[in-house]
Amino acid sequence: MLYLRLCESYLSPRPSSTTPPGSHRVVYMGESYTFSYLVQEINSPPSTSNNISSSPAPITPLQQQKRKHPQPKLQWSVPASVDDKARNLGYDPQLDPGELEFLNSVGAFSVPERKISDRLVKTFSDYVFPIFPIFDSADFILQYNTGRLSLLSLNAVYLLAVTLCSDDLIAQAGFSNRFMARRTFHKRVKALYHLDYETDKIAIITSLFIISFCWNGLMDEKDMWHWLGAAIGLAQAQGMHRSTNGTDLSLKEQRLWKRIWWSLYIRDRHSAAALGRPLRIRDEDCDAEMLQEEDFEGTESPNPAVFSTPRRVHILSSIHLAKLSIVFGQIILVKFTVQGPIMTESEKTDLTKKLETWRRELPLELSSQHCANQTADSQFWVNILDILYSHHLILLHRPNFTDTDSESFSAKNLAFSAASSVTRGIENLMISDTLRQAQLHVIPSIFAALAIQVLVIRNSKHDMQKKLAENHARQCMLSLSEMQKSWPVCSWVLKLFEQLLKHNRETETSSSIESLDSDSSGREKKVGRDCDSMLRNLNAEQADSGFDQTNVDEGPVECDLREVGECQDEEASSNMDWMQSFANNRSFTLDNAFSAGDFGFDLNDNTEFLSYLLNQAPPT
Incomplete structure (x- = not known):
């Protein structure tokens, strides 16, 4: 029918x-x-090709194709x-009492008190919605205020909000910690989805998109790859990947579809690169138009105190991130193939030019050169885009496994320069105290930068390059220690690089250690004592705060100059967090790094690169 x-x-x-x-x-x-x-x-008009008496005007092949196949x-x-739902398959679309009881048991029909709920929604609209505008602001607020907003959508918003919100809001919402808050809303969203409680396809797509930011563990079958794939598949089943011109959709709906589709597209590219997996969206299957500024018209929020109205910098960030993701996908397709890294120099040059063109065409509002004169909110998004741009350069130019030329590790190398740019962007976010609100896809950027810095530390023959790389690595690890408060995956990355630093220290020859003069030896001992003192103070602070030290090995904590750098620097006190991760996981090995608990996602592509580094001897 x-x-x-x-x-x-x-x-x-x-x-x-x-x-x-x-x-x-x-x-x-x-x-x-x-x-x-x-x-x-x-429905095609009858052919007039048999009418030989007329002399039609010549037409182009394209016009002829359109007439024949409109x-x-x-x-x-x-x-x-x-x-x-189909009625002839014995399927009852109504939930049975047992299903309703299950939803009640996980609190799927419960929402936080209005004041807390408003703050959670505001957190989402401030930090996620600007770059991923998957809702219509006016419709969202109207449905939210009248209690008609999809429970699936609302709990998904809560899920991502408790990931990014302040600690005090977590406590006010009645949760003992952020992990419990995430777990609670994650259960509710999954229960509502699996029991088909929601029937609106757009609500399901956007909710699946939001769930894809969270992942319970490395062995979880329903990881972020699963949820994002489900969202993309359902969006393609709706036809979001195709042009909506000439459809029955209203202009408002067409614009919303475009914003949702390009949000999925962006996440597909970043997830594929981060996880080392194939792209789900093929450009040749899509003809959805690129985002334009007018696609954000009419999205003014009637209640900015609860749901923010997108500012121009947000709109431009979404548009240009979508454009950057197109080039990112081309990099993944050309460089990371089943045949191995067989990219030609001409292909690399072409992709580099595309990245440079993207950056050159950025409007002034998004230019890092004008960042100092912009608002704090604008600076945040400018730094995010600059970090992602540098990440793409790293993937494009990082040395291949077979490249043994020491010059490839020079500071002139684009990969090392791009890694330094990532570090600068991260430092800017730390200075402005906005790092914890950074998007999930910033973490693979930090991971990629750390990989290059480790490569320089292990292979460069220039002491200044090594020191610079060590300093950048410390800054990146400090940023990860801060971001792990919101994104658990950072704990995994920190532990992995602890193992790398230990491995690098253990492979240094005894002759190089003996060559230290007496002044250097005395200085190293002093640094070790300073580090021990700092760590004792840190442990005391942790005990006062109730930090669980049951898994910390007994005995003095070693603090080697070559492992943690110049500990007596003025910045040492700010490095407490990443030193803490070293101190509390001294027995950690690379094998159990891949089986440790609750992380955000696997970073398969970068770990393959780092595995290579671990098995290489330092240059002599």
Whole structure:
């Protein structure tokens, strides 16, 4: 019946519907689908090729192709009288008492008190929505205020909000810690999704997108790759990857679809690179138009105190991040193939030029050269874009495993320069106290920068380069220790680099240690005593704060000059957090790094690169 109704609506179109915006249900049927072919051919005008008496004006091959095969209708509006679920398969769309009881048991129908809820929604709109505008602000607030907002969507928003909000808000919401808050809302979202409580496809897509930011562990089958793939698959089933011109969707809906699709596209590229997995979205399958500023018109929030209105810098950030992600996908496809790193120099040069063009075409609002004169909010997004741009340069130019040329580790190398740029961007976020609000995809950027810095430390023959790389590595690890308060994956990365530093120390030859003069030896001992004193103070502070030290080995904590750098520097006190991670995990090995507890996501591609480093002897 559905196909018949759709066919009738296409062959005998009725006057424009008065269906309110946002209420359309859509079925996507691509060109290869027989139904699309049949309806399109039946509705095609009869051929006039037999009329030989006329002398038609010459037309171009493209015009001839369009006349013969006009653009088919791909997104079909489902009539309101058609049910969401098939009735002839013995499926009851209504939840049974047992399912309702389960949802109640996980608190799926409970929401925080209004004051707490407002603050959580505001956190999401301040730190996630600006770069991923997956909601219509006005519609969101209207449904939120009237209690009609999808429970699936609301709990998904809460889930990401408790990841980024302040510690005091976690406590006020009634949770003992951030982990319990994340776990609570994660359970609720999964329960609502798996029991098909929500029927609105757009709400499901956006909720799955939000869930993809969280992952319970390395062995969890439903990891961020799973959730993002489900969101992308459902979006493609709706036809979001295709142009919506000529569809029954209102202009407002078309713009929302574009914003959702490009948010999925961006995350697909970053997730594929971070996890070392294939791209799910193929450019050749898509013709959705690029985001434009007008796609954000009409999104002013009626209540900015609860849900922020996107500012121009947010709009521009979304647009240009989408454009950057196109180049990012090309880098992944060309460099990281099953045949290995076989990128030619011409391909590398071409992709480098594309990245440079992207940066050159950035508006002044997003230019890092004008960052000092901008607001704190603008500086935050400028730094985020600059970090991501530098990350792409690292992946494009980092040395191959077979590259043994010592010059490749020179400061002139683009990968090392890009790693330094990542460090500067991270330092800017730390100075402005906005690092914890950084997006999840910033973490792989820090990871990639650390990989290059370790490479320089192990292979460079220039002491100044090594010292610079060591300083940058310390700053990156300090940033990870701060970000782990929101993103648990940082703990895993910190432990991995602890192992790298220990391995590097252990492989140094005894002759190089004996070559230290007496002054240097005395200085090293003094630094060791200073570090021991700092760590004793740190342990005392941890005991006062209730920090759990049950897993810390007994005995003095070693603090080697070559491992932690110049500990007596003025910055030493600010490095407490990353030194703490070293002190509390001295028995950690690389093997159990991949089986440790609750992390954000695997970083398979970068770990392959680091595994190579671990098995290389330092240059002589």
